[in-house]
Amino acid sequence: MAAYTSGPAEPRSVVAALLPIMAAVFVAFLVTGIAMPVLPLHVHDRLGLGAFVVGLVAGAQFTASLISRFWSGSYADSRGGKRAVVAGLLLAAAAGLIYFLSLRFVGAPVTSAMILLVGRAVLGGAESFIITGALSWGLTLGGPENAGKVMAWVGTAMYVAFAVGAPTGSALYAAYGFEAIALATTLVPLVTLPLVLPRPTVAPIAHTHRSSFAKVVGAVWAPGVGLAFSSVGFGAITTFAVLLFAQRGWGLAWLALTVFATAFVVARVLLGHLADRVGGAKVALVSALIEAAGLALVWLAPWSALALFGAAVTGFGYSLVYPGFGVEAVRRAPAESRGLAMGAYTAFLDLALGLANPALGLVAGVAGLGSVFLAGALIVVVSAAVAARLLRSSAPAAA
Numbered sequence: 001m002a003a004y005t006s007g008p009a010e011p012r013s014v015v016a017a018l019l020p021i022m023a024a025v026f027v028a029f030l031v032t033g034i035a036m037p038v039l040p041l042h043v044h045d046r047l048g049l050g051a052f053v054v055g056l057v058a059g060a061q062f063t064a065s066l067i068s069r070f071w072s073g074s075y076a077d078s079r080g081g082k083r084a085v086v087a088g089l090l091l092a093a094a095a096g097l098i099y100f101l102s103l104r105f106v107g108a109p110v111t112s113a114m115i116l117l118v119g120r121a122v123l124g125g126a127e128s129f130i131i132t133g134a135l136s137w138g139l140t141l142g143g144p145e146n147a148g149k150v151m152a153w154v155g156t157a158m159y160v161a162f163a164v165g166a167p168t169g170s171a172l173y174a175a176y177g178f179e180a181i182a183l184a185t186t187l188v189p190l191v192t193l194p195l196v197l198p199r200p201t202v203a204p205i206a207h208t209h210r211s212s213f214a215k216v217v218g219a220v221w222a223p224g225v226g227l228a229f230s231s232v233g234f235g236a237i238t239t240f241a242v243l244l245f246a247q248r249g250w251g252l253a254w255l256a257l258t259v260f261a262t263a264f265v266v267a268r269v270l271l272g273h274l275a276d277r278v279g280g281a282k283v284a285l286v287s288a289l290i291e292a293a294g295l296a297l298v299w300l301a302p303w304s305a306l307a308l309f310g311a312a313v314t315g316f317g318y319s320l321v322y323p324g325f326g327v328e329a330v331r332r333a334p335a336e337s338r339g340l341a342m343g344a345y346t347a348f349l350d351l352a353l354g355l356a357n358p359a360l361g362l363v364a365g366v367a368g369l370g371s372v373f374l375a376g377a378l379i380v381v382v383s384a385a386v387a388a389r390l391l392r393s394s395a396p397a398a399a
Helices: 014-033 039-046 051-079 081-103 109-142 144-176 178-196 213-247 254-271 274-278 280-300 304-319 321-332 335-367 369-392
Strands: none
Touching: 014 081, 014 109, 014 144, 014 178, 039 051, 039 178, 039 213, 051 081, 051 109, 051 213, 051 335, 081 109, 081 178, 109 144, 109 335, 144 178, 144 254, 144 274, 144 304, 144 321, 213 254, 213 280, 213 304, 213 321, 213 335, 213 369, 254 304, 274 280, 274 321, 280 304, 280 321, 280 369, 304 321, 321 335, 321 369, 335 369
């Protein structure tokens, strides 16, 4: 039986306490990172399907994450963040097996894409349990006063995985095809389990009752809406940058994802403490404007170097939007339901990507791939407006 610990009693730093969780998130999210640059190519080139289907298959993961966020958040609150992470890793391995199944039907592209969509949906549920569990676990260890730091560092592990996963996935796909992606998706989560299982299980916060679903969503909806609008830019880069580079013959298409993720990580490492120190809304406002500027540069870019610079600026800006709005969400959330609150808050990201990726695919089909990044920039500006509204707000923390 797992040992239990309670609260952030250890004298070491918050970052040191988070290291095992970060390691698990890093390894687990490699399965998403390795698929990012190759999934559009597999669906578009190997299966011969259009940009709308590319967006639909990519968006299925985020739609499934949205549906499962509240379940995963309640599970983390009642059973503990560690158990939620373990459940997510097992689901991720199952997604890899479904990827393998889709490859048996490559000769029937629509059938193969539908099975692949199911696999992406299962991976979305896995992602929900892993990240919600990790955040709940980290907040229990670090306390609400370090909410921004917890979100920044857990998110850093995720985006380092994306940065490493993009070239790794491209190399695997070039050498062995999508079969290698399916194999890695199956095995990597299983390899991660030994990093998580020996860790003590942190006891959930004692409570006499849980806050209602409606109360939790009501507490976090405003920061969640800001996160949703800002995440459209993330979807534009991760789903359509590879296709843009391939269409324009720029080469090294995976590099756009890597520079995006690298800039994201640099911002988190250097500035991840800012949301706790100067206020979440201020950080979200400035970061969203930087993100929008980066997307505009990708739209305007006549050559690959400027597009890569734009992707880096986008990643740098988007990096601090999540902890910025997240600090505002934690400040408003009931203490006994922080897992559910993190699930509800992050669900807005899933909602945005689940809807935006297919919609951006339609934009690409009508007005060209470059227009996706202009549309993304304009939508991200709305996120800055939400941050400005929160900055003017003096709503007290939820009791």
